Amino acid sequence: MNRFKYYFVLLLAGLAIVSCNKKDDDEIEVTPIRDYKVQYEADKDSIEKFLKTNYIENVTADFEAKISKIPAGGTQTSIWDQQTYKLQSREVYSNDVKYKVYYLVLREGTGESPTNTDRVSVAYSCYLMNNTLADSSYGNPFTANLFPFASGNTVIQGWSEIMPKFRTGDNPTTSNDGVITYDNYGAGVMFLPSGLAYYASPSGVIPAYSCIYFNIKLFALQRMDNEYNVTSAGISIVGDGVPDYLEDINGDGYLYDLRNTTRYPNPPDYMLGDDSDKDGIPDYLDFDDDGDGYTTRLEVTKPTDQIGWGKLNGENFYYGISKYYPYNAPVPDNPATPNVDESEPWGIPRRPTGVLKDPSKPESKTNPRAFVPEDYTTPDRLRIHLDKTYPYPF
Template sequence: MNKFKYYFILLLASIAIVSCNKDNDDPETVPLRDYKEQYAADNDSIVKYLKTNYIKSVSADFDIVIEKIPAGGSQVSIMDQTTYPLQTREVYNHDVTYKVYYLTLNKGVGLSPLNTDRVNVAYTGSLLNGTVFDSSYSVSRSFELYMYSSQSVIDGWGEIFPQFKTGTANAASPDGTITYKDYGAGVMFLPSGLGYYGNGIDNIPAYSPLVFSFKLFDLQRLDHDGDGVLDIDEDLNRDGYIYDFRDTARYPTPPATMVADDTDKDGIPDYVDTDDDGDGFSTYYEVTKPTNQVGWVDGVFNGVSTYYPWDPVADNPNTPNTDETEPRGIPRRPTGPLKTEGQPESIVNPRSFLPADYTAAGRLRIHLDKSYPYQKQ
């Protein structure tokens, strides 16, 4: 009898466990809200925030304090103040054209990141009610803006950071700490569609517009397809943004103002295309130097890299033990004399490269020129 009771209780416990597991394995699915309807609500909230809050102070280090205008207060709202430009950028994402507001506290003096670069920043993130959900102002952090990276950030960062520039590094302190000056600094006000949208995380509720104050210290250029050409040099129209329109969820019907940056029009943007011009030769192969053209050759220094940089590179004076000089950039199709004059140019009768082929402004570089290397006869 006691044994029967034991097995009966065990059976009930097993049923309860199975029932709990079934509930956990089959949670109720809540569909995402419509992006356009949610943006309308977010934009109303952001505009209200900009009209009812003011900039209390901005320190010499561009630490900003924003507070709500008290009842009857005479403070000038963020929307109406003119000390720090309130600007907007149109961003197309999930078939919505967002109007993103951002403040420029300082533009910066260095380089602007591409929207796939890695940036070194300090920031504070908060909700519209003032709740701070994350902050790195005590120490800078590095983030990759490339949205398909496992360590990527929210889409809004990749749209706003390219509007700013990095600073310049001060001399390292005795403990090796590097500080910066004249860096870009601002505040971005992001609708939830460019933030976490329906994915509430930690203390950020789902569908929350976000406010980020930030400082852009430095950046690292990246090469996402490993072809020897940095992403920044695969931005064909040099606008600071490259997109992958194969992502039809984000970009179902891109406007004409968004450029594909796709040389061979195969649907794969150059920054993730290993054969940019579609000629059957990999980009890496086309920009690789012949083995006899690396280092010193016949008294001429050709650079130590095994592939050509985008353009000639000067030595970095901050690295006295290393010579980064690369006197030649990626060449165009050669324009020198034929191997055998009077015979047609071909794979067996090529032209020779002239110095100008490596340096001429506006040249069509060989990895973007489908007519070179020569096709087999």
């Protein structure tokens, strides 16, 4: 976008704004929110200009990038052109705008990647596009939910869209004063248009409609199970027994609720695919993932005789202490708790494939097959909470 077109877009946006001043003693004018598509054109131009006129002055030992403006006549290589930390981008669809979000990976990290609905522990520094520090956690871990309806701290949409591109750290150690540190954590910089940041709402020293960038360090994550109920007291997260990341059917690290047609009126194909029963509710928010009339939590709950020690084929057998089947199996014992055995030998089973209760009769609700060990362990099995044919519909 050339300079004239950029200022023309800003002029159009400016003409649409009516200041919040009184026209007289009784009438107050209201400032309408800017059109997202028009604002993004200005934001995209601003961000790309910033990337082409600023450079990475240095990256500290703890992966904090210092970004500075290239002075007149300077020979520094811009963020746009440098190859040490190659500039990457991700398409993000929101409010019927296809944003191109730029980011730098200073270090990917060695642990797990969060989904865009998990809880993360992050250190951050936020800057305006003139490199002024706007906010910071001062290097200390800040715990927040990437899922917008969770209780506690939640984050702007841009964080949810870029954080899954990084991995957590490892080897956490706690100092005498209680500070936890990590090795090999993911670290980077994300450059956010206003539509994925604070948009029309000022935040501290950040004006409305501001593009901003963050230095981030991803230390740790907590896997979340975000099915929720809405009550008179508000939203209550209850879960369905299967964490969100295991309900990411297409495995891309992103889960979306496309019932929000204001934000997602025409979602692209890559946002589809996480709804097993095609009822419009994504699995990570669906209490009945396969739509068979039985809740997922019921289907992943162990029978009472499969908790702790029991019998299998007449022999003593340890089924694990959890009330629910883990998704996969086996789960190893936690060496940090020597007095408790957390191992789990079996995961969520598929529809049973063993012998019929009465081999002379066809399989039915009253004549089911027996579960065999392979039903709980076969890697590519269709787990019963995703299989509409179980519990038996006939």
